Amino acid sequence: DAGVIQSPRHEVTEMGQEVTLRCKPISGHNSLFWYRQTMMRGLELLIYFNNNVPIDDSGMPEDRFSAKMPNASFSTLKIQPSEPRDSAVYFCASSLTLRDGGDEKLFFGSGTQLSVL
């Protein structure tokens, strides 16, 4: 398996532009997570999907951020409009969540380094 695949690896954009980050989870996994990593705030969970349904989006900073998972093999995180303070590394992760115990092992992608100028 190729693991969790994210694209692009690097994104540089100007303030006000729309940014779309993409993620392909590991085949067979039923949970998908978007995290943001910054020096100041560390690793923050933005949103979590289970079986393609958003379960918890309480970590999404504001309405400029939105995430979708149209099918089990694809998810997007969109920022519109982008701002310089959105600059960070955005990670997608997936796992297999079991009904009776859970499997807390997360598999992370390599991340998207976003720079908003």
Add this chain to the structure above:
Amino acid sequence: GNSVTQMEGPVTLSEEAFLTINCTYTATGYPSLFWYVQYPGEGLQLLLKATKADDKGSNKGFEATYRKETTSFHLEKGSVQVSDSAVYFCALSGLPGQGAQKLVFGQGTRLTINP
């Protein structure tokens, strides 16, 4: 709520030195505990885990023991290598059945090993 506190970095050691990275936690119930490692330019990956008190997780020469009495899960390695240079994250899970969505990560500790 659940929380994790790690020793602040950065930590710089010479090759073959002994490593300890401290991690303490606050949690309700009996969470599972984890160490994740992030190598430069990559995402986090699971290094080891322990699911109950007194369990010892181990992998690649690293070890950590789940200490309920001190609410700690310190990471140790007897002889570090340059290739161990990375950022290390301590994490704990939520209640059984909650899955990875309730993982709480520490701030991370950057480790640099000099030859």
